[in-house]
Amino acid sequence: MIRKGCPDEYPINLVVNGFEIAVFQLTNQDLEDWAYGYLYSEGLIDGADDVEAVHFYEGSGTLQVSLNNSFDPEQMFSKKKHYTAGCGRGVTFFSMTDVKQFERVQSQQVYDLSYLLKKRSEFAQNCPLYLESGGMHGACIVHEDGSIEVREDIGRHNAVDKIIGHALRKRLQTEQLVLLTTGRVSYEMLSKAAKFGFAVIGSRTAATKQAVQLARFLNIEVVGYLRGKMATVYTSAGRIRNDVTGPAAATKPIERGEVLPLFN
Structure with a gap:
């Protein structure tokens, strides 16, 4: 290309x-x-x-x-x-x-891993700024009916803010929405998603330990490395059904007993 x-x-x-x-x-x-x-x-x-x-x-x-x-x-x-x-x-x-004071997510919605992989691929094909120039980040909302809405920006945080802003302006409810991002899921990215109430966050790359710890505390499902037939499910909230066979789809949660540093 x-x-x-x-x-x-x-x-x-x-x-x-x-x-x-x-x-x-x-x-x-x-x-x-x-x-x-x-x-x-x-x-x-x-x-x-x-x-x-x-x-x-x-x-x-x-x-x-x-x-x-x-x-x-x-x-x-x-x-x-x-x-x-x-x-x-x-x-x-x-x-x-501060973020640990946010409300815990209560959604019972379950998604097939193959569905998230498909939507991640669809998301990648609907990022015109990235396809034109490269070097861009994107954020995507997947609606209950499978349709998607994409926003792009030079910064991953900005892209997520844009898609959250779109959802606010359209008065969308988060119960049936999935958030996908091209960027690493760090604690501040997780906090943005948590504040809006997303139950599932997927990324084409990794999540940090701090973000995973926070996601578990707030009952949010985090899936990283959504690429092709590959994925890493960092959490165990029960919202991801692994219907993809083979080691590439293995679930690799961080050990629950692991002590992780907190930001004060």
């Missing part, structure tokens, strides 16, 4: 109720979805109804958001910052200890 061009990234200044949050490096696409998803993931909004308006001023690269709720910037920035790992590195104000 010969790709044309390079992945795009732009400095986007996020301003909420007149207060400048930060400048983020983003792909200049689906920015309204990103704003909803980021603000929700960081606890600045509880849902789409908290957002009054979103305006993007391309000339200055400013994304201006007006909220209906009582946003307190001093309270937000009094929290300790945690810098996220990997490409498109950002900042989260939720520690692992």
Whole structure:
């Protein structure tokens, strides 16, 4: 495959109720979805109804958001910052200890491993920015009827925020949704999914030990290395039915007794 061009990234200044949050490096696409998803993931909004308006001023690269709720910037920035790992590195104000206060997922939905592998392949074929330039990340929601919705960005965290923002704006319920991502599932990626209530998260690559520990605590199923006929099921919430034969589909959970470090 010969790709044309390079992945795009732009400095986007996020301003909420007149207060400048930060400048983020983003792909200049689906920015309204990103704003909803980021603000929700960081606890600045509880849902789409908290957002009054979103305006993007391309000339200055400013994304201006007006909220209906009582946003307190001093309270937000009094929290300790945690810098996220990997490409498109950002900042989260939720520690692992904070995330462990989220509600545990109660979904009883069960998925065949072959179904997740099929949807991961379909997801890969519906990432136009990646197919054009490479070097992009994507996030995907799989609906109950099998249809998918994809968002892309230079950063894996941004892509997940975009798809969560889309789900918020469309008032989607998480009980029958699966989240797929191209990026590594680290604790802050898991926290974004946990806050929205996804019961199953799948990735084409690995999950960290901290993310798996957190997923087990919150009753979330995490499946990594979804490639071809290969997969690693890190958790044992009972939502994945292994209908793929052979060692490539083996389940390899981390030992439950293993003591893992926590972020404070």
